[in-house]
Amino acid sequence: MIVTLNGSTTKDEVSRLCNQIENLDLSATLLSHRNDIALVLDGAITSDKVNSIRNWPQVAATEEIHSPYKKASKQWHPEDSIIEVGNIKIGGGHFAMIGGPCSIETYNQLEKTAAYVKESGGNALRGGAFKPRTSPYSFQGLGKDGLDMMHEIGQKYDMPIVSEVMAISQIELFEDVDMFQVGARNMQNFDLLKELGKTNKPILLKRGLSATIQEWLMSAEYIMSEGNENVILCERGIRTFETETRNTQDLSAIAVVKQLSHLPVVIDPSHAAGRRDIIESLSLAAVAAGADGLIIETHPEPERASSDGEQSLYPEQYRELTEKVWKLHQFMKQINTKN
Incomplete structure (x- = not known):
């Protein structure tokens, strides 16, 4: 109330x-x-x-706050939340351009990626150390060694780091990570969400494969109800009947969430597309729709990537996209300010 x-x-x-x-x-x-x-x-x-x-x-x-989610609601917090992640801010006009590989494979691979992400205008580094793969025989990540590499490289290039946590037992290993990522498959892992709510680190909460917007916001509420209100929502595409793309990017979710909630919304066009040739179009559409950031997979040599190579941008593609994204973001800020 x-x-x-x-x-x-x-x-x-x-x-x-x-x-x-x-x-x-x-x-x-x-x-x-x-x-x-x-x-x-x-x-x-x-x-x-x-x-x-x-x-x-x-x-x-x-x-009265009529929605089932309280702290995530716009009634609770009328102004857009601004979440600090390391040395950057996300939300309330602050934009995040997060780039990096699906999986951390080697120190050299991650450092090369961080170098061109930073040089291109990216302001945060993503990378998977623990990988939730569909097949138990696929590469599962480097674990703690990967997190240590990421921390060192993030400091070297002055970028906050983002990585996916899969289980409560892993939380303590993420001491040097600036933002936890909760994957789509864990969006309704309520025990994990509650434990993350007891930390003070930002949480990038991905929408589940078939989750409604209300279910997504209720998952955010699980985190916030434990005291951690530093939640950033991530739309990564939902499962539909369409087979031309890996998932279907739900652009309407940006506008709907902005009406219902004060939480920032970041878009993951890589997992929505599943193919690198349309990532630029999906990214620019998301910026125009009002997204507070993008998280994009990129790799120095996508054809040799351990995972998701087909949806990872080449370095030059990432550079070109980042330049366009920042220009469009500034343009959207200008026209929205005029209105």
Whole structure:
């Protein structure tokens, strides 16, 4: 529930109100809500408690949050969230251009990739150390050794690093990783989500293969309900009847989520396409639709990649795309500012 306070309410009165709310076994978060001072209440909110709060002289109005997700909702946090990931920001006009290989294979491969990602204008490095593969016989990643390589190279090129965590037991191994990635298959691994919610690191939460937007936001709520509100949503394509692409990129999800939630939305065109020849088109469409970032697979030699080579951009393709993305992002900011 959102409690809007009178404009004349003092800081001391706000503090006393928070104490009164705690006495009702509720928690209160102070925020700016539609240019007013407001308290967002969380906990077991009964009708008796609501009636009591409405009678306080400092209360101008109360508003229930009707969606099943609370902290992920736009009602809870009207302004777009800005998430800090290492030395960059994502959301609220800040754009992330995340690039790197599907799998970390060797130190040399990852360093080459980081060098041209950085030089091209990328501002974060992705790479898989633990790989959830469809076949148990496929390359599963380098594990902790891969994370160590990534940390060293990320520091060398001054880029935050993003890697996928697959299990609760792996969380402690990610101490030097700037942002956890939760893969599509783990979007509803609620035990993992709750444990990640107890950390203070940003979470890149990928949408499940057949998940609805509400299910996706409810998964974000699992993380946020544990205290970690640094969640970034990632649309990576959904499963449909179409066979020309690996998945179907749901551009409408960007606009819908922006109406429902304050969380940033990053698009993964690589897994949506499954083929490198249309990644540029999907990327630019996502930027025009209002995405807060892109996470793109690229490899120095895609034909020799251990995984997802067919959807990994060559270095020159990544450079060309990054240049176009930044130009389009600036153009979209200009026209949206004018409006």
